[in-house]
Amino acid sequence: YVFFADLVAIAERMATVKHKILVLSGKGGVGKSTFSAQLSFALASMDFQVGLLDIDICGPSIPKMLGLEGQDIHQSNLGWSPVYLESNLGVMSIGFMLPNPDDAVIWRGPRKNGLIKQFLKDVYWGELDFLVVDAPPGTSDEHISIVQCLQVSGIDGAIIITTPQQVSLIDVRKEVSFCKKVGLPVLGVVENMSGLCQRITDLKFMKMTDTGEERDLTQWLMEYLKEKDPELLELVASTEIFDSSSGGAMRMCREMEVPFLGKVPLDPHLCKAAEEGRSCFSDQKCSVSAPALKRIIDKM
Numbered sequence: 250y251v252f253f254a255d256l257v258a259i260a261e262r263m264a265t266v267k268h269k270i271l272v273l274s275g276k277g278g279v280g281k282s283t284f285s286a287q288l289s290f291a292l293a294s295m296d297f298q299v300g301l302l303d304i305d306i307c308g309p310s311i312p313k314m315l316g317l318e319g320q321d322i323h324q325s326n327l328g329w330s331p332v333y334l335e336s337n338l339g340v341m342s343i344g345f346m347l348p349n350p351d352d353a354v355i356w357r358g359p360r361k362n363g364l365i366k367q368f369l370k371d372v373y374w375g376e377l378d379f380l381v382v383d384a385p386p387g388t389s390d391e392h393i394s395i396v397q398c399l400q401v402s403g404i405d406g407a408i409i410i411t412t413p414q415q416v417s418l419i420d421v422r423k424e425v426s427f428c429k430k431v432g433l434p435v436l437g438v439v440e441n442m443s444g445l446c447q448r449i450t451d452l453k454f455m456k457m458t459d460t461g462e463e464r465d466l467t468q469w470l471m472e473y474l475k476e477k478d479p480e481l482l483e484l485v486a487s488t489e490i491f492d493s494s495s496g497g498a499m500r501m502c503r504e505m506e507v508p509f510l511g512k513v514p515l516d517p518h519l520c521k522a523a524e525e526g527r528s529c530f531s532d533q534k535c536s537v538s539a540p541a542l543k544r545i546i547d548k549m
């Protein structure tokens with residue numbers, strides 16, 4: 250798929266990039282872009298020079314997650330210039346090229362591969378400490394070409410994002426085997442949207458602030474919901490996403506001999522920060538998810 254001349258051009262471009270990290274997931278909607286965006290915010294806040302490249306061509310959500318919707322890319326004699334959120338955080342996404350954010354990108358493989366190559370070849374990043382690449386979900390032709398293109402100049406490895414559900418974990422196994430096959434190191438697996446069940450269970454041990462008496466708030470919450478919002482109760486009780494007790498991702502990592510980096514809880518404040526294009530690390534409301542993400546990033 251990839252011509253030698255392309256590889257040479259990409260290697261030249263990437264010569265000024267110290268570390269390259271690919272963010273992968275087996276499925277869409279598990280939080281891959283959220284993680285890529287928050288990882289970039291975190292690295293930039295540590296004063297690293299960071300580039301975030303969104304090559305999720307069919308669902309580019311990075312412009313929104315960095316509050317950069319509607320921005321245009323400029324071309325200079327050095328190549329396409331990323332859109333800068335801070336002087337040390339540059340972003341490039343197919344989303345910047347679509348005239349209307351609601352436009353669907355329906356492209357066949359070769360055209361998508363062509364665009365990915367062009368992104369890697371023609372974007373002028375300058376000196377970077379980290380290039381975070383938000384890849385499309387799954388393992389397709391595009392992935393092979395991304396890995397081939399980046400491997401010529403060395404790639405640190407991939408972070409794989411999953412949810413605790415079995416359906417997502419099955420796809421992660423495929424993702425891990427893909428990495429092993431193409432010789433891409435797995436830096437680790439992150440279990441996202443886990444832990445709400447744990448948080449509800451923790452309510453059991455909460456003391457009532459007014460009386461100091463210990464009461465099982467889980468029971469209270471269930472009874473309250475039964476009366477006020479039985480549909481929500483049904484959802485809480487039946488949705489597998491809340492069942493984080495199984496530790497599925499951790500077990501899978503042990504079996505497949507890849508590092509498990511940790512869990513990020515399902516947190517509506519993180520969702521809000523992501524959708525408003527903000528860093529969760531400067532949002533006090535993300536008091537559970539931001540430290541969880543920070544621990545994962547420190548471990549990488």
Ligand code: ADP
Pocket residue numbers: 274276277278279280281282283284310441442443513514515516517519520521523524538
């Ligand atoms: P992907 O890139 O895998 O398709 P996204 O990062 O776009 O997934 O996430 C899908 C949606 O879920 C987004 O609205 C995002 O804000 C939300 N989301 C991601 N992670 C969490 C989380 N831990 N808690 C709550 N919402 C989340």
